Amino acid sequence: MLVPRFWTIVAVGAALSLPEPAAAADLGSAIVDQGNGKGAMPCKACHGPAGGGNPAAGFPRLAGLSRDYVVRQLDAYADGSRTQPTMTAIAKALSLEERMAVATYFEAARAPAAVDAKPGDEAAIARGADLARDGDWSEGLPACGQCHGPDGRGVAPDFPPLAGQSEKYLxxxxxxxxxxxxSSDPLHLMTAIASKLDDADVAAAAAYYASLPPSAEGDQR
Ligand code: HEC
Ligand code: HEC
Structure with missing residues (x-):
């Protein structure tokens, strides 16, 4: 993987405290594989080695997410504007350089679609497809696809892909x-949108996007 020289130097430093010599590996893949030795567990334990995710457990797919988006999420977990106990602890244990390094790793990572053992209900998927394409103007709800792109492929760097994420995570x-x-979403766009969704809308949108495979390239560019 092509990495700026700075990261290589940092990786060499980090490798000294790791069990096996990882001098040649970049800092991002070292952390994904082995953690940072300071409280951040190996990302692959939950997100998979290439960031394919684990649908049954609700661990999101990270492969192909834009670097900016991932850094922003890690910053948000660390500063408390996005809360989830596991990721809050992990993000706080990562330095800014380490957050950038893992984000660089996952932006370039490619992983096949993980199989969700529990396919969504067909009526919910159909309702979700309507929301994605047209929104619901009676509720003042814009179409999800306006920001998340056709087939939920995302528009980097700000609008993450939804296709390929699991129903449970979405x-x-x-x-x-x-x-x-x-509450870390830019301009509180998603806070406003989610407040207009009822339980059935949430289930429908999640079932629909979970039914779509991640784009062939696994990314949004
Ligand atoms: C013990 C399991 C576990 C480990 C280990 C783990 N994560 Fe997570 N991760 C999760 C869960 C669960 C979520 C969903 C949290 C939520 O609901 O906000 C998540 C969410 C994320 C997200 C948000 C994705 C999105 O689409 O917004 C990022 C980024 C992330 N993790 C990065 C990492 C990195 C980097 C590492 C390794 C340093 C890591 N995670 C290690 C369980 C884990
Ligand atoms: C006006 C633009 C806009 C529209 C319309 C929109 N979103 Fe979003 N959405 C965003 C932004 C921006 C983010 C990233 C938030 C962040 O960075 O924290 C996001 C993130 C998300 C995420 C989190 C993805 C992840 O990996 O964690 C989900 C789920 C989501 N949107 C679902 C929807 C659904 C369902 C709809 C339609 C009902 C929708 N969005 C419509 C802007 C939009």
Whole structure:
């Protein structure tokens, strides 16, 4: 992987405290594989080695997410504007350089679609497709696709892909906004949108986007 020289030097430093010599590996992949030795667990334990995610557990797919988006999420967990106990602890244990390094790693990572054992309900998927394409003007709700792109592929760097995330994770995020546990969204765009969704809308949007595969390239560019 092509990495700026600075990261290589930092990786060499980090490798000294790691069990095996990782001098050649960059800092990002070292942390994904082994953690940082200071409280951040190996990312691959939950997100998979290439960031493919774990749908049943609700661990999101990170492969192909834009670097800026990932850094912003880690900063948000660390500063408390996005709260979830596991990720709050991990993000706080990462230095700014380490956050940048893992984000660089995941932006370039490619992983096949993880299989969600529990396919969504068909009626919910159809309702979700309507919301994605048209929104619901009776509720003042814009179409999700206006920002998240056609087929939920995302528009880097600000609008993350929704296709390829699991129903459990997507639903959890929409509920997090509705409950005030995620308030780091730019201009509070998602806070406003989620507040207009009822339980059935949340279930429908999550079922629809979870039914779409991540784009072939696994990314949004
Ligand atoms: C013990 C399991 C676990 C480990 C280890 C873990 N994560 Fe997570 N991660 C989660 C869970 C659960 C979520 C969803 C949290 C939420 O609901 O906000 C998450 C969410 C994220 C997100 C938000 C994704 C998005 O689409 O907004 C990022 C970024 C992330 N993790 C990065 C990392 C990095 C980097 C590491 C390694 C340093 C890591 N995680 C290690 C469980 C884990
Ligand atoms: C006006 C633009 C806009 C529209 C319309 C929009 N979103 Fe978003 N959405 C965003 C932004 C910006 C983010 C990233 C928030 C952040 O950085 O914290 C986001 C993030 C998300 C996430 C979190 C993804 C992740 O990886 O954690 C979900 C889920 C989501 N949106 C669902 C929806 C759904 C469902 C709709 C339609 C009902 C929708 N969005 C409509 C702007 C929009």
């Amino acid at each position: 639903k959890g995020q929409l509920d997090a906004w509705r409950q005030g546990k995620r």
